[in-house]
Amino acid sequence: MSFSLATPATPDEAFEFLAQDPEATAILAGGTDLLLDLEEGLVRPRTVVSLRRLPWREIRWNGPRLTIGSLAPLADLEADAGLRRRLPSLAKAIHAVGSLALRHRATLGGNLGRASPASDLIPLLLVLDARLSLVRRGDRRELRLDEFIVGSRRTALAAGELIESVTIPAPLPSEYLWQRVRLANDISQVGVAVARGTTTSAWRIALGGVTPRSVRLPSAEKLLGPGLPAPLAMELAAQEAAQRAPFTTDKRATEAYRRRLVYVLVKRAVAAVAASADALPETPSPSRTAKKSVPAKARSTSAR
Amino acid sequence: MTDREFACTVNGTKVARRDVPDDERLLDTLRWRLGRKGTKEGCRTGDCGACTVLVGGRPTLACLTLSHEVAGESVVTVEGLHDDPVGRRVQEAFERESALQCGYCTPGFLVALTGAIKSHPHGAGERALLEAIGGNLCRCTGYVAIRRAVASLGTSRP
Numbered sequence: 001m002s003f004s005l006a007t008p009a010t011p012d013e014a015f016e017f018l019a020q021d022p023e024a025t026a027i028l029a030g031g032t033d034l035l036l037d038l039e040e041g042l043v044r045p046r047t048v049v050s051l052r053r054l055p056w057r058e059i060r061w062n063g064p065r066l067t068i069g070s071l072a073p074l075a076d077l078e079a080d081a082g083l084r085r086r087l088p089s090l091a092k093a094i095h096a097v098g099s100l101a102l103r104h105r106a107t108l109g110g111n112l113g114r115a116s117p118a119s120d121l122i123p124l125l126l127v128l129d130a131r132l133s134l135v136r137r138g139d140r141r142e143l144r145l146d147e148f149i150v151g152s153r154r155t156a157l158a159a160g161e162l163i164e165s166v167t168i169p170a171p172l173p174s175e176y177l178w179q180r181v182r183l184a185n186d187i188s189q190v191g192v193a194v195a196r197g198t199t200t201s202a203w204r205i206a207l208g209g210v211t212p213r214s215v216r217l218p219s220a221e222k223l224l225g226p227g228l229p230a231p232l233a234m235e236l237a238a239q240e241a242a243q244r245a246p247f248t249t250d251k252r253a254t255e256a257y258r259r260r261l262v263y264v265l266v267k268r269a270v271a272a273v274a275a276s277a278d279a280l281p282e283t284p285s286p287s288r289t290a291k292k293s294v295p296a297k298a299r300s301t302s303a304r
Numbered sequence: 305m306t307d308r309e310f311a312c313t314v315n316g317t318k319v320a321r322r323d324v325p326d327d328e329r330l331l332d333t334l335r336w337r338l339g340r341k342g343t344k345e346g347c348r349t350g351d352c353g354a355c356t357v358l359v360g361g362r363p364t365l366a367c368l369t370l371s372h373e374v375a376g377e378s379v380v381t382v383e384g385l386h387d388d389p390v391g392r393r394v395q396e397a398f399e400r401e402s403a404l405q406c407g408y409c410t411p412g413f414l415v416a417l418t419g420a421i422k423s424h425p426h427g428a429g430e431r432a433l434l435e436a437i438g439g440n441l442c443r444c445t446g447y448v449a450i451r452r453a454v455a456s457l458g459t460s461r462p
Contacts, residue, residue: 002325002327003326003327004326005326005327005370005372005373007372007373007375028370028373031368031369031370031373032350032365032368035329035367035368035370036349036350036368038327039348039349048326048327048370050370050372050373052373073362075362098350098439099353099438099439099440100363100416100420100435100436100438100439101353101356101363101364101365101416101419101439102350102365102368102439104362104363104364105362105364105365105368105369183438184438184439185350185351185353185438185439
């Protein structure tokens with residue numbers, strides 16, 4: 001590997017470097033993923049543009065709306081008291097990435113820009129309906145995350161464009177569960193994200209560790225219905241998710257094991273969100289009533 | 305390649321060189337240009353933690369950091385820990401509990417723990433400290449003694 005490194009101090013400087021040789025330029029955020037590819041020669045850029053000196057690190061709440069600078073180190077996000085309180089599922093998903101030393105370097109923008117199908121952050125950000133603010137010299141656009149990730153390690157980022165920030169419209173009752181061999185510095189075999197919209201009450205399920213990219217599972221979501229789901233609905237949704245997920249066998253897990261994991265984790269995640277949603281004041285009252293009629297059935301199911 | 309200057313502080317000493325290539329990792333600059341061989345190369349892929357150093361106080365994997373990225377910043381390696389009361393306390397805990405076998409992974413553990421304690425102004429509990437070394441591997445599997453050393457640090461204030 002042999003490249004020249006640019007370390008712009010401002011976005012404008014960065015755009016200048018990016019414009020010089022766009023075909024042979026790699027963007028370096030935290031480097032925890034790109035540097036592996038550079039070392040192995042999987043990418044051979046002539047220029048690497050490091051974003052380390054750019055700003056874009058703030059965590060900003062505007063009412064329910066959360067905006068996170070793309071270059072905020074993941075370690076800062078998981079340590080942020082407001083984020084941990086208002087959106088614990090995101091702190092938890094971030095905590096699942098690599099190790100603490102790695103998270104001091106790794107960034108949210110880098111994780112999304114590298115678009116790994118095994119990302120621990122993409123599934124949760126999909127169910128939270130995250131938007132990306134993309135900037136280019138004199139130009140700015142917003143993309144939904146599901147429009148941004150177009151394939152395995154492929155995004156809709158245009159040449160010369162950078163991710164400035166990621167916005168989550170509102171913190172939702174949500175959960176992220178994952179399975180892997182080693183706790184730290186390993187890659188999830190499967191990741192399951194579940195969220196429940198507080199106004200629409202619609203359930204959202206997204207999976208990681210799937211091929212070629214993280215996906216929502218509308219058919220499983222529908223089976224959960226609008227309110228708090230009965231045990232049978234959770235069972236059917238978990239079965240549907242396990243069946244529909246586009247899994248393959250690779251070095252990390254077999255397809256059959258992944259399906260089994262999804263079945264178990266979807267049930268657990270939905271149950272966790274249902275329990276937390278029940279406690280939230282914004283939850284529409286019909287679902288609270290629905291929950292009250294459920295416990296007898298729930299007990300009999302879990303006893304089986 | 306450029307002949308740009310690489311300037312930063314390593315263990316409190318200013319370092320300035322013109323022979324650091326753009327694509328060189330901090331790990332290699334520290335070991336082979338600056339002679340700081342306490343920082344170890346284990347996996348070179350960010351999986352083992354042996355090359356952990358502090359950059360601006362943050363535990364950082366030197367194998368996944370380009371040297372010129374840390375220009376102007378402060379780097380602390382295991383050689384710098386004895387100048388730091390927290391670093392010394394961590395070293396003493398490892399010594400007290402014999403928390404090392406071959407010693408190759410030890411610098412990474414010491415630096416990661418020192419960084420973790422210093423980043424918790426209100427004190428880091430045992431759980432936070434174990435968390436901080438979750439990415440450090442000991443191929444001798446000497447984890448029991450390492451855990452004992454961590455436990456002996458108690459709730460650690462910087």
